[in-house]
Amino acid sequence: MTGLVGVLAEAWGEVRVHRVRVLLSLVGVFxxxxxxxxxxxxxxxxxxxVTEQSERFGGRxxxxxxxAYPETGSLDRPAARAAFDEFVDRHxxxxxxxxxxxxxxxxxxxGGAQRVQLVPxxxxxxxxxxxxxxxxxxxGEDDAQRLAPPLVVNQAFVDALGGSSGLPPPTVVLGGxxxxxxxxxGVADDGWDVPSGFLLExxxxxxMPDLLATSSISLELWVPPEDVDxxxxxxxxxxxxxxPGASMSIYRSDSGDSMQVLDLVLAYGVRGxxxxxLLLGGIGVLNVGLVTVRQRIREIGxxxxxxxxxxxxxxxxLLESVVATTLAGLAAVVVSVAVVTNLPLGMLAGAGLSxxxxxxxxxxxxxxxLVAAVAVGALAGVVPAVMAVRARVVDAIxx
Amino acid sequence: MSxxxxxxxxxxxxxxEQVGRRVALPDGGHLDVLTGVDLVVEPGEHVAVVGxxxxxxxxxxxxxxxxxxxxxxxxxxxxxxxxxxxxxxRARMRGDSFGFVFQQFNLLPRRTATExxxxxxxxARGRAFWTRTRRARESLERVGLGHxxxxxxxxxxxxxxxxxxxxxxxxxxxxxxxADEPTGALDVDTGAAVMDLLEDLVTAQGTTLxxxxxxxxVAARADRVLRLDHGVLTPMGEQDVAGATADRQExxxxxxxxxxxxxxxxxxxxxxACVGDPVGRAS
Numbered sequence: 001m002t003g004l005v006g007v008l009a010e011a012w013g014e015v016r017v018h019r020v021r022v023l024l025s026l027v028g029v030f031x032x033x034x035x036x037x038x039x040x041x042x043x044x045x046x047x048x049x050v051t052e053q054s055e056r057f058g059g060r061x062x063x064x065x066x067x068a069y070p071e072t073g074s075l076d077r078p079a080a081r082a083a084f085d086e087f088v089d090r091h092x093x094x095x096x097x098x099x100x101x102x103x104x105x106x107x108x109x110x111g112g113a114q115r116v117q118l119v120p121x122x123x124x125x126x127x128x129x130x131x132x133x134x135x136x137x138x139x140g141e142d143d144a145q146r147l148a149p150p151l152v153v154n155q156a157f158v159d160a161l162g163g164s165s166g167l168p169p170p171t172v173v174l175g176g177x178x179x180x181x182x183x184x185x186g187v188a189d190d191g192w193d194v195p196s197g198f199l200l201e202x203x204x205x206x207x208m209p210d211l212l213a214t215s216s217i218s219l220e221l222w223v224p225p226e227d228v229d230x231x232x233x234x235x236x237x238x239x240x241x242x243x244p245g246a247s248m249s250i251y252r253s254d255s256g257d258s259m260q261v262l263d264l265v266l267a268y269g270v271r272g273x274x275x276x277x278l279l280l281g282g283i284g285v286l287n288v289g290l291v292t293v294r295q296r297i298r299e300i301g302x303x304x305x306x307x308x309x310x311x312x313x314x315x316x317x318l319l320e321s322v323v324a325t326t327l328a329g330l331a332a333v334v335v336s337v338a339v340v341t342n343l344p345l346g347m348l349a350g351a352g353l354s355x356x357x358x359x360x361x362x363x364x365x366x367x368x369x370l371v372a373a374v375a376v377g378a379l380a381g382v383v384p385a386v387m388a389v390r391a392r393v394v395d396a397i398x399x
Numbered sequence: 400m401s402x403x404x405x406x407x408x409x410x411x412x413x414x415x416e417q418v419g420r421r422v423a424l425p426d427g428g429h430l431d432v433l434t435g436v437d438l439v440v441e442p443g444e445h446v447a448v449v450g451x452x453x454x455x456x457x458x459x460x461x462x463x464x465x466x467x468x469x470x471x472x473x474x475x476x477x478x479x480x481x482x483x484x485x486x487x488x489r490a491r492m493r494g495d496s497f498g499f500v501f502q503q504f505n506l507l508p509r510r511t512a513t514e515x516x517x518x519x520x521x522x523a524r525g526r527a528f529w530t531r532t533r534r535a536r537e538s539l540e541r542v543g544l545g546h547x548x549x550x551x552x553x554x555x556x557x558x559x560x561x562x563x564x565x566x567x568x569x570x571x572x573x574x575x576x577x578a579d580e581p582t583g584a585l586d587v588d589t590g591a592a593v594m595d596l597l598e599d600l601v602t603a604q605g606t607t608l609x610x611x612x613x614x615x616x617v618a619a620r621a622d623r624v625l626r627l628d629h630g631v632l633t634p635m636g637e638q639d640v641a642g643a644t645a646d647r648q649e650x651x652x653x654x655x656x657x658x659x660x661x662x663x664x665x666x667x668x669x670x671x672a673c674v675g676d677p678v679g680r681a682s
Contacts, residue, residue, distance in 0.1 A: 002528040006521045017509045302505045305466060306519040307494015309487050393466045394458075397505065 007312060010303075011319035015327070018292070025288035026328035028281025029376060033332035033369040036274030040365035041340040043266040048359045050262065052130055054255040059128045059220055062228040065253035066219040066235050068246040074213045075246055077205070083242035084219040091234065095222035097122035099201050103211045106175040107195070109160045113175055116157065117196045120204035120212070128222045131198075136186030143185070144202045149174070152186040153197030160195045180207045220253070228252055275372060282325075282376035286383060289321055293384035300388050301396025310389045317388045321381025322374055329373025333366045411477050411574065413440040413463060413607070418472035420458050420630075432458045434630040436472070442574065445598070445608040447618035449635070450627035456611045457579060459627060463609060464577045465493045494522045498568030498606075500597070502580035504560045506552040506567075512539055513548045516567045523571060538566040542596055558589035565597055575607040582617055594620060 015022050059065070068080045081098060088096045102117035125131065126138040133152065143150045151157075151172070161170050161184070170184045182199070190196065204212055223231045235250045293300075300313055308316075340361055420433040432455045440446050440463075450456045461467035462474060465481060474481040476492070484492065498519075506515050513535045520531035527534065536548055542562040552560055561581065568576055581597060582590030594617055601608045610621060618624045624635040 002524045006528060010521055013510070013514070298505065299507055302501075302507065303518070303522075304490070305464065305493065305497075305499045307490050307492075307522040309490040311487075312490075312522070394461045397466070397501070 003312070007315045007319055008323070010316045011323045014316070014320045015324050021288060021292065022324045025285045026281075026324055028284040029278065029325050029373055030281075030328040030332045032274060032277035032281045033329045033373050034336050035277060036271070036372070037333055037336040037362075037365045037369040038339055039270050039274065040266065040368075041336065041359075041362050043270055044359045044362050044365075045340070045343075047262055047266065051255070055130050057129075058253040058255055060130070060222055061254045062223055062225040062252055063128060063254040064221040064223060064228060064231050064235060065249075065251055066221070066239055067216055067249040068218070068239075068243050069216045069249065070214070071245050071247050073245075075215075075217060076243060077212055077217055080217045080243045080246060081201075081205075083239055084217075087219075087235065087238055087242075088221070090238075091231070093221050093223060093231075095124045095128055097125040097128060097201075097220045098217065099125065099220075100212070100215050100217045102196070103204060103208060103215065105199075105208055105211060107157075108173040108175050108179075109195075110162050111160065114160075114195070117194075118151070118174075118199045118204070119197075120201040121198050122201055124222070125198070125220070128220055131188050133186045133188045136184070138186055138188070139198070139200055144200055146183075149180060149182045149199055149203035149207055150185040151182045151197050151199050152188050153184055154192060154195065155187060155189040156193050157195035157197050158184070158187055174207060177210050178207055271368070274369075278372050278376050282380045285321055285325060285377065285380035289317075289380055289384035290387070293317060293387050297388070297391045297396045300391060301393050304393045305397060314385045314389045317385040318378065318381040321384070322377035325373045325377030325380070326370065329370045332373075333369055336369075337361050337366070411442040412475075413575065413609075414438070414473075414475040414478075415462070415469075416473045416475065418462065418469040418474060420455070420462065420467070421470045432630050433462075433469070433632075436630075436632045438625070438632060440575075440607055440609060442607055443605050444623065445601070445610070445621045447610045447612060447621035447624045448627055448632070449612060449615060449618050449624060454627045455630045456627050459632070460577050460579055460609065460611055463575070464497045464499060465489045494519065494571065496574045498571065498573035498576045500561070500564050500568045500576065500578040500581045502583040504552070504557075504564045504584070506560055506563055508553065509551055511549045511551055512544060512555070512563045512566075515552070515563055516570050519567060519571050527571065534570055535566075538570040539563070541569075541600065542566045557585050558593060561585060561589075561593050562596065565593065565600065569600055569604065569606070572604055573606060575609065576601055578608065578610045580612055581610065582612070582614060590614070590617065 055061075066084070068075060084096075084098050087093075099120040099122065102119045104115040105118045106113050107116040121139070123139040123141055123143070126133075131138055131152070134155075136152070138152060139150060148171070158170070161172060171181050172184065173179050174182050182203075184197075188198070221231060221235075232250055232252065236248070239250070240248050300308075300317075303313065303316075345358065415436050415438040418433060418436040418438075419431060421429050421431050423429050436459065448456055448459060458467060462469055465484075468474075468482065476496075481489065507518060510518070513532060515535075516538050517531040517535035520527055520534060523531070536545070539545060539548055542565055544559060544562055544566065547555065547559060547563075550559075552563070555563065561584070565581075568578075576597075578597065582593055585593060597608070598620065600606075608621075610617065612618050626633050626635050
């Protein structure tokens with residue numbers, strides 16, 4: 001115990017006394033660990049950004065999309081909807097949304113009526129597609145019971161209404177065959193300057209059946225990735241012929257494995273470059289270590305006269321390097337965490353992007369950076385340590 | 400003599416039997432630095448060794464302090480042959496039982512006086528290790544440097560540095576103190592003060608003191624003075640030492656020349672065995 005504490009105290013004393021030299025030798029290691037951890041953290045953030053953007057279009061992994069097209073004329077939507085509901089209930093799929101492509105619904109804005117794309121969805125759509133609601137809220141399960149159909153619209157829609165003060169919720173008349181006053185309950189901006197929005201599938205069926213009649217109907221199922229093949233097969237066999245006069249298209253719509261390349265780049269490209277930089281930093285530590293151990297031969301001899309064994313001298317010189325690079329690694333990780341956690345993510349909105357689930361600082365990258373720093377310190381410390389041990393005590397002391 | 404396998408405790412008696420030290424030269428030849436040295440140093444004794452530069456004094460001190468090994472003969476510590484000790488055991492024994500005072504002080508640069516004095520305790524175990532800072536301060540107070548605890552060597556005078564070195568050498572309460580020219584880098588008055596301090600402390604602790612010096616007045620303070628010439632150790636009588644000390648006063652004589660001379664010619668080349676030889680003991 002005293003041996004271990006003693007050798008650590010000795011190493012720390014050397015680092016403290018020679019702090020300027022140590023600091024200079026550690027610039028490379030510090031920058032390498034900083035780059036390694038920061039780039040890994042930013043990579044994870046970028047990956048999440050790309051993932052979320054992708055999920056806004058295709059759904060979260062794994063999303064199975066079932067589309068029913070009318071083979072001739074119009075589609076028997078009630079039959080399709082019933083088949084979908086039965087399938088979801090039978091297989092106890094928690095997250096699903098039925099709907100279709102946007103309807104060109106006439107909307108009576110203060111500046112005049114215009115056709116607006118409204119996408120019929122179920123409340124689960126918001127979860128599956130990571131819809132970010134900037135004002136108000138997304139649909140709830142009880143919204144289907146409302147007599148006035150709720151809408152979630154984009155900012156251009158709000159602007160066409162003459163702006164929104166938030167309260168009371170703005171209303172707008174949807175002018176289908178049966179005009180109805182709809183309530184805007186939330187704003188989910190998509191960055192486009194053309195009005196658009198979402199409405200519930202039930203609202204669309206009730207108030208705009210004529211617009212729905214000729215369009216397709218779709219069902220999106222968010223299932224565990226390992227179940228995706230089984231779900232597709234079951235959907236094919238159970239829904240394929242469930243709707244007379246409709247053709248079914250069933251496929252996985254999320255980005256799936258397309259992130260693998262990015263993951264590989266992050267895992268090996270970034271890490272490899274970081275480790276290479278770290279090795280270069282280690283050469284700096286080695287250089288300084290070699291020079292200074294020559295200067296310190298006398299001091300090492302004096303320590304031998306105090307009773308320092310060869311192994312103790314070896315460990316002390318080695319640990320000096322390790323303690324120094326570990327401190328550099330720690331400092332780099334702290335700076336990296338400070339930088340990454342204080343990134344102005346709000347600026348993403350200006351580019352029409354948003355990050356909902358900001359990834360936590362990758363602990364693994366921090367640990368890897370630290371371990372690599374320790375390893376480089378050990379590698380760079382071995383040669384000076386061997387030199388220190390090989391020095392003849394009597395020559396070192398030179399009475 | 401029966402040889403025990405391991406000393407029962409800290410080193411007491413130091414015994415050299417026909418010790419020789421030969422070193423290889425770059426031209427393929429060799430040099431006998433020490434030849435047939437016999438010496439017994441009893442516990443608590445103060446022995447001084449004088450000799451000219453290159454006479455082998457430092458090598459003798461290195462061997463006594465387990466920093467070097469003889470190439471012939473035996474070095475017995477309390478009857479245990481040092482050659483039988485492992486490197487680790489030698490290091491442990493060196494730390495536990497020997498203290499060193501160097502001519503150039505050899506303080507660790509940029510460490511405070513307290514850190515310097517505490518540094519040998521980094522290699523101690525148990526209580527001594529954990530209380531090293533307190534012990535270092537106490538040791539510095541004993542040498543009159545209680546007011547310079549946080550001073551670094553660069554800010555200490557030569558005398559103060561040597562006092563720090565003395566405090567450091569004694570902080571582990573060694574049984575043997577090996578001092579190599581302890582006053583060599585100091586003026587006469589400061590050197591005398593350091594020697595007074597050193598002798599007071601070793602006497603109080605019952606420590607054996609082996610001093611190497613060019614200064615015969617320093618050597619004269621020892622219980623016994625030995626002369627090392629061309630690797631051969633011989634005793635000096637009190638009269639020899641006194642005569643040599645008086646010669647120092649003659650103008651035009653340098654200390655190096657003084658020590659290089661054989662003041663009385665006594666024992667030169669005789670290779671007198673000190674072991675068991677009353678002549679070699681202090682009387």
